Amino acid sequence: MAARLAQASVSFHFNDDDKYDDTHVTLTVRDVNGLVCAQVDSDYGHLNVVQKDEGPFGLVILNRQTSDLLQNGNFTIRITPNGHDTWRFNFDLVLALSDGSTLSGRVQGLELSRNNQQQEFELQRLLSVERHGQEISVADGPAGYFQEGDLQSGWRRCLKCQGMYFAGSGNGGICAVGGEHASDGSGDYLFDGGASGQHDWRWCNKCQLLHFGGVQPSVCAAGGLHSSTGSADYVLINNDPGALGQSGWNWCQKCQVLHFAGEESLGACASGGTHSSDGSGNYTLLD
Structure with a gap:
């Protein structure tokens, strides 16, 4: 039986100033067909982050999709700032599967702002696969x-x-x-x-x-x-x-x-x- 999505989380490392407490954040994992499999919408409060790690923050699992369809999907991060808030950050995405394996990946050096609110990433280029402590991709x-x-x-x-x-x-x-x-x-x-x-x-x-x-x-x-x-x-x-x-x-x-x-x-x-x-x-x- 194919492994299915069990849990999803994102951690952040912020590279400079504090984030406004009214900036809305949407994190979405979609499969190859565009089906939303995991998502969270939150303001995360006032993140007092100067060169600081925050998280992991869990996503709500909406569809327990199989790993093959997930790996050909995408991950989207979007901020909706009320003003001129700018996020300069790295993030780690971790998808835990029902067979105990995990898909994980990191992106560094991102910047989102009112003029550039969203970035989308292909999961097959972002994620690695870990089984029994051995990194295989x-x-x-x-x-x-x-x-x-x-x-x-x-x-x-x-x-x-x-x-x-x-x-x-x-x-x-x-x-x-x-x-x-x-x-x-x-x-x-x-x-x-x-x-x-x-x-x-x-x-x-x-x-x-x-x-x-x-x-x-x-x-x-x-x-x-x-x-x-x-x-x-x-x-x-x-x-x-x-x-x-x-x-x-x-x-x-x-x-x-x-x-x-x-x-x-x-x-x-x-x-x-x-x-x-x-x-x-x-x-x-x-x-």
Whole structure:
């Protein structure tokens, strides 16, 4: 029998000022068909939160949906402020299932306000699955905890610059072509915390691209140099024809970014012109 939703909760970590006591908050979990499975509407009183954790806060279970339909659904957080209240925060979502397993995920660096009241997250990109204390699938942001045995999803290929960027936080990053990265048609790429290969690949917290950090930092599309503060150490499979996944990924020796070289264009480089694969190995990514 398929496991079903038993409990749901959300915890917050606020990054600055107090929240107004009349700001209304709505948290909603929907399945793949849009059915509301868990929800809570509350003002939560006056949250006196300056760099403080609050919660967990329980959601009311409205439909005990199966885990497969849940994981392809979405989670929405909405605030309705009376005035200019702004929330800058991280959150953790935990869904407990009837078989004792849990689905959990974290999003960091969110900001909601009167002009940006709602954000929606795909659960399959947000959630990880934990059974008997063993993490078997991870979708935390790059700044989250990432270790051997974890599989981190939420990575996409930008169809404009051909770079590999993290889309799991909802931040579209900055593309060398201009605007945010565009991932329409991209697969969902995975990084293995237990992989063997080349270390020192880093996530840039400015442009969101994966770049090689083992040399002098190079130019970032968001301006200045790449910044890897908060990044995990990503390990990439290099020059292994028997490796599972998609090969044809190259290192750009100009901007240090990992880019896909299997298209007619190598993609726009933040250093000017197109990426250069001179001296690069052939990297393989799980997709």
